[in-house]
Amino acid sequence: MRIRAATADDWPAIWPFLREIVAAGETFTWDRDATEAATRPMWMLEPPGHTVVAVDDDATVLGTAKMNPNHMGGASHIAGASFMVDPGHAGRGVGRALGEHALDWARAQGYRAMQFNAVVETNTAAVALWRSLGFEVLATLPEGFHHPQQGYVGLHIMFRRL
Amino acid sequence: MRIRAATADDWPAIWPFLREIVAAGETFTWDRDATEAATRPMWMLEPPGHTVVAVDDDATVLGTAKMNPNHMGGASHIAGASFMVDPGHAGRGVGRALGEHALDWARAQGYRAMQFNAVVETNTAAVALWRSLGFEVLATLPEGFHHPQQGYVGLHIMFRRL
Numbered sequence: 489m490r491i492r493a494a495t496a497d498d499w500p501a502i503w504p505f506l507r508e509i510v511a512a513g514e515t516f517t518w519d520r521d522a523t524e525a526a527t528r529p530m531w532m533l534e535p536p537g538h539t540v541v542a543v544d545d546d547a548t549v550l551g552t553a554k555m556n557p558n559h560m561g562g563a564s565h566i567a568g569a570s571f572m573v574d575p576g577h578a579g580r581g582v583g584r585a586l587g588e589h590a591l592d593w594a595r596a597q598g599y600r601a602m603q604f605n606a607v608v609e610t611n612t613a614a615v616a617l618w619r620s621l622g623f624e625v626l627a628t629l630p631e632g633f634h635h636p637q638q639g640y641v642g643l644h645i646m647f648r649r650l
Numbered sequence: 651m652r653i654r655a656a657t658a659d660d661w662p663a664i665w666p667f668l669r670e671i672v673a674a675g676e677t678f679t680w681d682r683d684a685t686e687a688a689t690r691p692m693w694m695l696e697p698p699g700h701t702v703v704a705v706d707d708d709a710t711v712l713g714t715a716k717m718n719p720n721h722m723g724g725a726s727h728i729a730g731a732s733f734m735v736d737p738g739h740a741g742r743g744v745g746r747a748l749g750e751h752a753l754d755w756a757r758a759q760g761y762r763a764m765q766f767n768a769v770v771e772t773n774t775a776a777v778a779l780w781r782s783l784g785f786e787v788l789a790t791l792p793e794g795f796h797h798p799q800q801g802y803v804g805l806h807i808m809f810r811r812l
Contacts, residue, residue: 517725562796563679563805627789634724643725
């Protein structure tokens with residue numbers, strides 16, 4: 489597996505699993521029925537944002553991440569990032585590799601911290617992964633997320649210094 | 651003082667004090683040198699957002715607030731809001747009146763909570779005002795804001811249920 493900058497040619501490989509993840513409505517605070525046209529510019533970022541893909545030896549896209557300033561002005565030293573791993577390639581360390589890459593990218597760009605604004609508390613695999621990469625749950629918005637099966641659950645804000 | 655929906659005609663009265671507040675760089679996480687063209691659509695919101703002005707008996711604009719969904723999808727029941735009071739009209743309860751209005755608006759729109767993403771901890775008047783309106787500091791991003799005089803200070807995330 490290697491991670492490289494995403495290009496416009498990668499979008500057709502990203503969209504099917506991104507749509508599946510967003511439509512499930514369990515982990516992302518996005519409209520579940522967001523169109524491809526609305527979603528593409530939200531994921532395929534222009535600078536100062538950055539979007540990458542994790543690809544297999546045969547060039548299959550396994551997952552993707554986007555990273556960007558989380559705030560502007562006097563708080564623009566805090567980065568944010570989002571991650572999507574193709575469910576068909578789960579359990580292979582793709583999310584971890586993308587997370588490590590995002591941290592490296594943010595450090596190289598001069599950010600001082602990374603903040604995740606909305607990690608659904610029932611997404612325990614993600615919460616555990618981010619904890620293992622040095623993030624802490626700084627706060628939990630009570631009933632901050634409406635899960636399609638579990639109803640209102642907490643929404644974590646996770647943070648780590650770089 | 652009364653509070654009403656802002657119209658395009660209000661922008662020329664808003665921009666001078668909004669620019670002054672943003673340029674000071676002490677309370678807003680916006681680019682200090684943001685242009686009028688870039689700033690106007692960030693403040694004068696289209697639905698589902700909403701922008702209001704507080705006006706005096708002689709129609710002078712004393713302050714303004716914008717309110718909007720803070721998240722999308724499964725977290726779109728959490729509202730956000732931002733407030734600007736003309737420094738020339740500080741100390742008259744304009745911020746409190748706008749805050750109460752924003753809470754009423756959010757309740758009427760069916761939001762279940764309001765979250766402020768970035769309240770600079772040295773902006774003690776604002777922190778005290780929001781506390782008095784039922785908000786709590788849910789978390790503080792350590793060194794989350796670079797204050798032009800005080801250097802890195804904390805950035806509060808404030809929250810209240812509706």
